[in-house]
Amino acid sequence: MSVPTSGPVLYAEDDDNDVVLLQRAFRKANLPDVKVVHNGQQVVDYLSASERDPVQCPVPSLVLLDINMAFLSGLEVLAWIRQQPVVADLPVVIFTSSSQERDIELAYRLNVTAYVTKPSAANDLVEFARALRAFQESRSGAAFDFSDVSGYRPPPPRAR
Numbered sequence: 001m002s003v004p005t006s007g008p009v010l011y012a013e014d015d016d017n018d019v020v021l022l023q024r025a026f027r028k029a030n031l032p033d034v035k036v037v038h039n040g041q042q043v044v045d046y047l048s049a050s051e052r053d054p055v056q057c058p059v060p061s062l063v064l065l066d067i068n069m070a071f072l073s074g075l076e077v078l079a080w081i082r083q084q085p086v087v088a089d090l091p092v093v094i095f096t097s098s099s100q101e102r103d104i105e106l107a108y109r110l111n112v113t114a115y116v117t118k119p120s121a122a123n124d125l126v127e128f129a130r131a132l133r134a135f136q137e138s139r140s141g142a143a144f145d146f147s148d149v150s151g152y153r154p155p156p157p158r159a160r
Contacts, residue, residue, distance in 0.1 A: 008033040010060035012043045014069045029129035040072025047087050061136050067096040067103055078110045108155035117151040124150040
């Protein structure tokens with residue numbers, strides 16, 4: 001399975017309020033194709049089903065992970081994705097409330113695309129959603145710079 005340049009954003013988040021807020025931001029940013037799952041195991045199940053049945057479970061163009069989730073954490077899911085030859089190249093953005101350096105460092109060691117802490121302002125959520133849309137649109141090979149995104153955490157020097 002190759003990574004599509006278009007397709008849904010697979011959003012893993014266990015807090016219903018965060019889901020509602022980000023879905024509203026996605027709509028405002030004209031990023032309507034979002035599949036929400038509520039824990040790390042559901043991400044693994046969805047991606048496994050994408051390989052078997054891409055019509056029912058379209059291959060995502062991007063995976064958006066919270067870190068603190070039931071069954072499997074976002075970091076455990078990221079490690080699993082990077083070990084699966086079929087989905088190893090999927091872009092993954094960690095979108096979490098954790099700003100702990102060890103989480104950021106581990107995420108970048110696991111080859112996360114970007115690490116973003118959740119902003120509290122609605123406008124910042126919309127800007128984040130717009131950045132995700134721009135990232136999807138830039139997948140033609142051009143590098144994408146998340147550094148203007150509120151809450152973006154660059155890789156620590158020792159992580160890469």
